[in-house]
Amino acid sequence: GQNIDQPTEMTATEGAIVQINCTYQTSGFNGLFWYQQHAGEAPTFLSYNVLDGLEEKGRFSSFLSRSKGYSYLLLKELQMKDSASYLCAVRVDSNYQLIWGAGTKLIIKP
């Protein structure tokens, strides 16, 4: 079967760094996405990894290890507006379907 695991909830302090992990067991792998979703809003794209290594984009970075079935999203210099759910999704084949994790709710405290 297809499975993606993320922590349900995390708490961090404004200005700090937080790492959100995602592990996957899927029948195939053709890329991993991270999305941000504020409460009551649509998910918005953050990052895409298809090769091993770190992709940096401003305060956000995403890492992938295909051999370990593992990714993380790193958020630096946390701001209150970063309070949201973070969704990990894996594309398992070339037809653009995604398998989604349940999401990690990140709470930022002052």
Place this chain on the structure above:
Amino acid sequence: DVKVTQSSRYLVKRTGEKVFLECVQDMDHENMFWYRQDPGLGLRLIYFSYDVKMKEKGDIPEGYSVSREKKERFSLILESASTNQTSMYLCASSSGTENTEAFFGQGTRLTVV
């Protein structure tokens, strides 16, 4: 600015009603998707479409059908609404190239009573 628009933010329907959820995208995308999102379960794919008049079942198609008569519009139909279809419904679109992200509509929160 790219846009995926869903026809309603909130809907309340009665059990047994036929329900239409509409989605329009203005990015000329080939691919369109309908998901439902429930707490603790993540996004689950109901149906998707790669082209006009083309549709494929996702993971949970039972009780739903879709229509794509024009490239920009993808409709989700609940043939006979039931209370277990109360959920957040999200439409998304993406282009036909492999490493591009999906863009989502704002979601329709459907309550079936």
